[in-house]
Amino acid sequence: MLHKPKFLAFIVFALLLGNSYPNFAQTAPKQFIYGDLLPDAPELAARGEYAVGVQTLDLINKDQLDILNYGKGGDSLYNRPLKVEIWYPAEAMEGANEIISYDEVMGQNGSPTRPIIPFTFLGRATRAAKPKLDGEPFPLVIVSHGYTGSRYLMTYLTENLASKGYVVVAIDHTESTFRDAGGFQSTLLNRSLDDLFVLNEMARLSEDQTSFLNGLVDxxxxxxxxxxxxxxxxxxxxxxxxxxxxxxxxxxMAGGSKALLKRSVGNPEYEASIDPRIKVIVAFAPLGMQRGVWNAEGLAGIKIPSLFIAGSKDDISGYEDGIKAIYDGAINSDRILLTYENARHNVAPNPAPMESMAQGRHLDEYLRYADSVWDSRRMNNINQHFVTAFLGKYLKGESSYQKYLEVDADPEAKEWPGFKPRTTVGLKLEHQSPKN
Structure with missing residues (x-):
């Protein structure tokens, strides 16, 4: 039995706690949709002022090297298909259904233990909504998934950025998705080529009067x-x-090696391909450093602002000799490193779908999304916050975002701008200015 004075003290403490944290004491929450805010979400995770539209396009990159069939006879070139999903600021329509259902799959093409299983999940956008034309076009954001993945892997972020005045295009990288995963050589060769092709297509469509993107994209x-x-x-x-x-x-594979050399440091063709339209990058858990993909000379070639996001226990890309080594080596970039302490590789995806947790399901369907330490929904909110601040400062040139990127590397030293009290534990943010 509780002693009466202690019981009364407990009630007073509970009331004071509720008054100190009013956002935690709310009515029953609505259905949680990927990208929604948790009670401890940082300030810039909130969606922006724009309604969000979404459309799907099928693009064709003609006459590309067919690396997976190279040397097997026949034509070594093919027309490479790329399906993209585009989220954009839209006109708010009375009575529009903001909730959208996305068709996705889990599994791995060709794997007998992980068959392709369709499922759906919800987002907050309107299919084929009328674009919002504000007189000036919106900055472009291109999103590229991992191997394997899909254009829907980070909808919490793509929808969020569109609501803040960006046109966001996410790519289904052919031969690298859940549905069509092929040999890894295709991903090694085509990833950067796909990005540049999509950039050119968005530029073309922004001037095409028959496209919904006309006048919408910068x-x-x-x-x-x-x-x-x-x-x-x-x-x-x-x-x-x-x-x-x-x-x-x-x-x-001589053809593949030769093709990759065209994207290598010191190659005049590669140097000429560096596109000044790309002003910044955000690299979540970038792979390659442990496998010798980059050297000091190559990393010194990054001269645009860069945001790297990593888990300190990443066992796919590596941390000290992987992602952090890329960050340290990019000496000519104004760069930031956000680290989730004790997280592994999955710092970027949507939360794991409920279907991945079904009895008898292969564990990798869950671990393709989830982290064993961090709540994915919380990481999603933190990513929304920092990507918003980074793009707001460097892509939109709005100085008001600077304060959110100037935090003490020690989370115990002081509170971080935009974060609720006591919610920065486990986070580390570092910044290095360019050498030249």
Whole structure:
């Protein structure tokens, strides 16, 4: 039995706690949809002022090297299909259904233990909504998934950025998705090429009077966001040519090695391909450093602002000799490193779907999304916050976002701007200015 004075003290403490944290004491929550805010979400995770529209396009990159069939006879070139999903600021329509259902799959193409299983999940956007034309086009954000993945892997972020005045295009990288995963050589070769092709297509469509993108996209002001192998592609597009050693990843496949050398440091064709329209990159857990994909000379070629996001226990891309080594080596970039202490590789995806937890399901369907330490929904909110601040400062040029990127590297030293009290534990944010 509780002693009466202690019981009364407990009630007083509970009331004071409730008054100190009013956002935690709310009515029963509505259904949680990927990207929604948890009670401890940082300030900039909140959605922006725009309604969000979404449309799907099928693109064709003609006459590309068919690396998976190279040397098997026949034509070594093919027309490479790329399906993209585009989220954009839209006109708010009375009575519009903001909730959207996305069709996705889990599994791995060709794997007998992980068959392709369709499922759906919800987002907050309106299919084929009328674009919002504010007189000026919106900056472009290109999103590139990992191997394997899909254009729907980070909808918590793509929808969020569109609501803040960006046109966001996420790519299904052919031969690298859940549905069509092929040999890894295709991903090694095509990732950066796909990014640049999509950039050119968005620029073309922004001037096409028959396209919904006409007048909507400022392709001259572009950010590239990549996760895992998407981060690998982003680092290359940003100016880090592959090392001579990287070509060895193709083994004895001479055609592949030669093709990768065209994207390598010191190659005049590669140097000429560095596109000034790409102003910044955000690289989640970029892969490659442990495998010798980059050297010091290559990483020094990154001269645009860069945000790297990593788990300190990443056992896929590596941390000290992987992601952090890329961050440290990009000496000519104004760069930031956000670290989730004790997280592994999955710092970027949506939360794991309920279908991945079904009895008898292969564990990898869950671990393709989830982290064993961090709540994915919380990481999603933190990513929304920092990507918003980073793009707001460097892509939109709004100085008001600077304060959110100036935090003490020690989370115990002081509270971080935009974060609720006591919610920065486990986070580390570092910044290095360019050497030149």
């Amino acid at each position: 392709a001259d002001n572009t950010a590239l966001i990549g996760y895992s192998m998407g981060g690998y592609g982003a680092v290359n597009v940003a100016g880090a040519g592959y090392s001579p050693q990287a070509a060895q990843l193709f083994g004895t």
